[in-house]
Amino acid sequence: MTTLVGVLSFVAVLALAVILGYLVVKGASSLDWNFFVKNPVPAGQAGGGVANAIVGTVIIVGVAALIGLPIGIGTGLYLAEYGSGRFGWIVRFVADVLNGTPSIVVGIFAWTWLVRPMGHFSALAGSVALAVLMVPMIARTTEEMVRLVPHSLREAALALGYPRWRTSLRIVARTALAGILTSCLVGIARIAGETAPLLFTALGNLNFSSSILQPMQTLSLQVFTYGTGPFDEWHRLAWAAALVLMGLVLLLSLTARWALRSRHGAAR
Amino acid sequence: MAPPADARLQLEAVRLTALYGRRAVVKDVSILFPAHSVTAVIGPSGCGKSTFLRCLNRMHELSEGGWVTGTVLLDGADVYDAGVDPVQLRRRIGMVFQRPTPFPTMTIYDNVAAGLRVNGGRSRGEVDAAVEQALRRAALWDEVKDRLKKSALDLSGGQQQRLCIARALAPEPEVLLLDEPTASLDPAGTQRIEELCHELKHRYTIVIVTHNLQQAGRVSDYTAFFYLGDLVEVGRTEELFTKPAQEQTEAYITGRFG
């Protein structure tokens, strides 16, 4: 049994190593200064970079986090502190269903309710779609983190004359803060590489754009357009963009790990 | 006309019954806690001591399924009256729990100041003074005065418990409820807390739950014996321990059960 589990986890690690290794082999050689600071050049020409996609990823994911994190954290706090009743049960159920919803389904809703009424594709619609994906994830992990706070701390605050909401925010949420931040980082990492819901919301843009009401490029969309395009030059950039995206997600995950560990260190 | 100081600190339960759902765990208890006295609450595990204590500052109603009938009078006024805000009430009745519960994200100073800040309306200087005074009364000042800005988790268990007492004292409550405050402490720590009870009763009315009969004998003026949710007997401590009126009390204090 132990051997079997060992072999299986080795396979899992191997898969990650192969993916990372292949990305480095195919993409690393294209990672020069131009790649990060230049915008794409007309199709077929050599050179150019993906500055527009990097900036776009930061903007779209940033706006999504701005919308999604407060709602997600608030919902999680509510579920942990006040969610024992029927309404809490319903919210939890909806969150779990939404958590399992394919992202392309969320995308088509964003297209129907945002892109069509606005009359054009926009980064904002993409951010909203990503935020919708993020909220249930953040809510459920925040709830778990808040539940780890010992009941005795709540009681101590209440016995001191803290109102309930203040106990939740000043004592319980503060104590769970490192855990909540970790779940935020994991949530951001999760949506940073999403592509499907962006295809018909943010759409992609071969030029530089920083207006959230206009179509915008992201690294994930860049990988899609360049990877499926006809030019070798595009394929090369697609691999490099994939490597950067992967590195970004890895960085977020590692930071989350580190934050969680320093919390346990502090709680000793 | 202002009531005399003594009446202000007096606490009384009248026909108090505490329930979890439909199960009564404190049954029809009437008892008076005179001002400036220490009353020990004793009885076997599970007899409802903690629940009773939590009724006095309206914490019981926060437990799942917890509710209460009867009345509790503080300063002659019913604390369960519809016009009473339980949050305000809990600022007048301090409580310390069995295990130390310092707020882990706060410094020593902030822990003690927590109850003051939630009240609001105090200047920085006033908070400083109140924190020092509370720490002195809890006999912790000399040990922590040089590290007020350090985490409260750096303190030993006994120090943490005295910190919790200081935290309860800082907002100047009228009554102090202690639920087995020495259960997790070593003999030295226990002795400090017992000495504190003697000093603090000049300012507060104290109710202390304890499993330790010697402790009850040492710290209290009055002792109340609970059994299966009933108040079996209450009286002056030396009388209750030397010539108990009830057979159950005698059986308990002589160690025949419980």
Ligand SMILES: Nc1ncnc2c1ncn2[C@@H]1O[C@H](COP(=O)(O)OP(=O)(O)OP(=O)(O)O)[C@@H](O)[C@H]1O
């Ligand atoms: N949250 C709760 N829900 C339901 N019943 C409870 C709850 N807390 C306590 N009880 C029950 O109420 C009764 C009294 O409990 P309580 O904690 O007041 O006893 P105690 O005298 O303080 O015991 P100990 O000396 O062990 O602390 C017990 O029978 C217990 O099972």
Ligand SMILES: [Mg+2]
């Ligand atoms: Mg108890």
